[in-house]
Amino acid sequence: MDRRKDPYSPGAGRPPFALVGRAIDIDEFEAAAWRIENGMDARPLVFYGLRGVGKTVLLRDFQKRVASKGWVTAFVEANPEKSLRAMLSDELKLAIAEMAKPSAGEVMLKALKTMMSFIQLGMDSSGQLSLGMDFSKIDYSNAATGDLSGDLTVLVRDLSASCEKTGKGVALFIDEAQDLSESDLRAINMAAHRASQEAYRFIAVIAGLPTLPRILADINSYAERLYRYRSLAELDAESSRDALTEPSLARGVRWEDDAASLAVAETGGFSYFIQEYGSAVWGQATASPITVGDVKDARAEAIKRLDEGFFRSRWDRASEAQKVYLQAMASDGDGPSSTLEIANRLGVKPTSLSPRRAGLISKGLIYSASSGTVAFTVPQMAQFIKRQTT
Ligand SMILES: Nc1ncnc2c1ncn2[C@@H]1O[C@H](COP(=O)(O)OP(=O)(O)OP(=O)(O)O)[C@@H](O)[C@H]1O
Ligand SMILES: [Mg+2]
Structure with a gap:
């Protein structure tokens, strides 16, 4: 579809065409x-x-x-x-x-x-x-x-x-x-x-x-x-679907039901991912309605955009030692991860990891979710880390 008319708005604070689910x-x-x-x-x-x-x-x-x-x-x-x-x-x-x-x-x-x-x-x-x-x-x-x-x-x-x-x-x-x-x-x-x-x-x-x-x-x-x-968390399935389908409909482009369902599942309902996916699919599809095939074809591009922008900018902020810490967290998926368990995984004393943890918190990559636990500030960061290491 014509990229100039892309109705999606991936970005920071960029108002979406449809502010759904709120x-x-x-x-x-x-x-x-x-x-x-x-x-x-x-x-x-x-x-x-x-x-x-x-x-x-x-x-x-x-x-x-x-x-x-x-x-x-x-x-x-x-x-x-x-x-x-x-x-x-x-x-x-x-x-x-x-x-x-x-x-x-x-x-x-x-x-x-x-x-x-x-x-x-x-x-x-x-x-x-x-x-x-x-x-x-x-x-x-x-x-x-x-x-x-x-x-x-x-x-x-x-x-x-x-x-x-x-x-x-x-x-x-x-x-x-x-x-x-x-x-x-x-x-x-x-x-x-x-x-x-x-x-x-x-x-x-x-x-x-x-x-x-x-x-x-x-x-x-x-x-x-x-x-x-x-x-504020991920959008529910219905709102996610609206966030994907309403912007393109305004340009006269429909999504087949299965195509929208597949894209919603891929994004996990996270607003930013929905915008990035929508935009990638828009770039890939050639005609209305958007099909499952279009979504599948756009998948690699959507993941590439997320990896190169949203995730990589954060990953690159971490030092090598901090990356090792993040990798140890990634086994818990989106977490939270127990700080004791992370130390066990790395085979070191928990206290020795305090400076690394504090560094990651001050860089805004993780936060202390509750006493003795940490979690990623970015959704699906664990999946990104696994993609880097496999
Ligand atoms: N309710 C919504 N419906 C559809 N799209 C949305 C909605 N909320 C946000 N978005 C889209 O999600 C993306 C992220 O929105 P926004 O920048 O407001 O998030 P944020 O929580 O402030 O993120 P950060 O913590 O990084 O500042 C933008 O591309 C925006 O257009
Ligand atoms: Mg913000």
């Missing part, structure tokens, strides 16, 4: 947004799952839903090299530019000034913002004390107040949250906690790897009750 999550978010718009408190949300399940596209979908209604939104992709204040400041500059209107009332001006004071701490000395507006008469709470927990809470409070009249809200989306520092995560917990208590017009939506719930709770034990946790 109706419950979308309902949950929509209900929270409705509560906020109607003056009620809403529970902050945490989404966690392996690489490529669809966390980023879901958060972006939520953001679009409320931004299109005029909410103030900020989307931060956490990065261990940057502070939350610096990342948030970049986003707030955009919000300020939109909110700063000569007609802005007093509450709005207060929110703007709070935003500016919050940002200034994250900017260099030359980075002053000038909006040509007179803020001098307003007595405002300073969000530049240097204590992020307090500053973020003040920012959320004032922004939320600025939405009272309009009936809108403020939404903060944080992706890859497992990469934030402890103090940044504490600040988010605190601001979200305060927002729930005071029914601010605010919701935090946080996404990250499966370790995220534990990381949040280790920082503040109330985080267990504060957030609504949702695990």
Whole structure:
């Protein structure tokens, strides 16, 4: 089929043609947004799952839903090299530019000034913002004390107040949250906690790897009750089928039932794999409907694309010694693997493997699934490793 018209979207955070299988999550978010718009408190949300399940596209979908209604939104992709204040400041500059209107009332001006004071701490000395507006008469709470927990809470409070009249809200989306520092995560917990208590017009939506719930709770034990946790995993068979067939149908190309079933089985229902498979089959097939033969013919290409992109980029990050550790894990399939058992397999003392394990965790290849176990952050990594060694 014409590659230029490929309707699939393999990639990181690339919105799929059809965002399928997430109706419950979308309902949950929509209900929270409705509560906020109607003056009620809403529970902050945490989404966690392996690489490529669809966390980023879901958060972006939520953001679009409320931004299109005029909410103030900020989307931060956490990065261990940057502070939350610096990342948030970049986003707030955009919000300020939109909110700063000569007609802005007093509450709005207060929110703007709070935003500016919050940002200034994250900017260099030359980075002053000038909006040509007179803020001098307003007595405002300073969000530049240097204590992020307090500053973020003040920012959320004032922004939320600025939405009272309009009936809108403020939404903060944080992706890859497992990469934030402890103090940044504490600040988010605190601001979200305060927002729930005071029914601010605010919701935090946080996404990250499966370790995220534990990381949040280790920082503040109330985080267990504060957030609504949702695990994102592989799509069920029906949704996987929709994810494969709907995009091509929009281009007038149908899948035979057996062909779709075979491709679904091959992908294990993982969103990213579905997109990569769909794309490979699209490139292979020559006419509608797509047949079992097309899927079989495209299989090698799909696996090659996954191996060369998704898997290899991660595999190559591991040192030789770390690869040996990963190979020992791969006997357990997608795991989790017992760290004791890995040591047994390698014939060494468990303690001697701690640095290797820590290195793999910090490279984002594995995570500590529960005490004494580790698992791959990427689905089907074990199968990839076996393909490398056989
Ligand atoms: N619900 C869905 N339906 C169909 N395709 C989806 C869905 N969710 C995600 N995808 C597709 O899966 C791929 C991965 O999505 P995304 O980047 O959001 O995953 P992620 O969980 O954020 O991954 P990572 O942990 O690597 O950041 C993209 O190609 C996207 O188009
Ligand atoms: Mg992502």
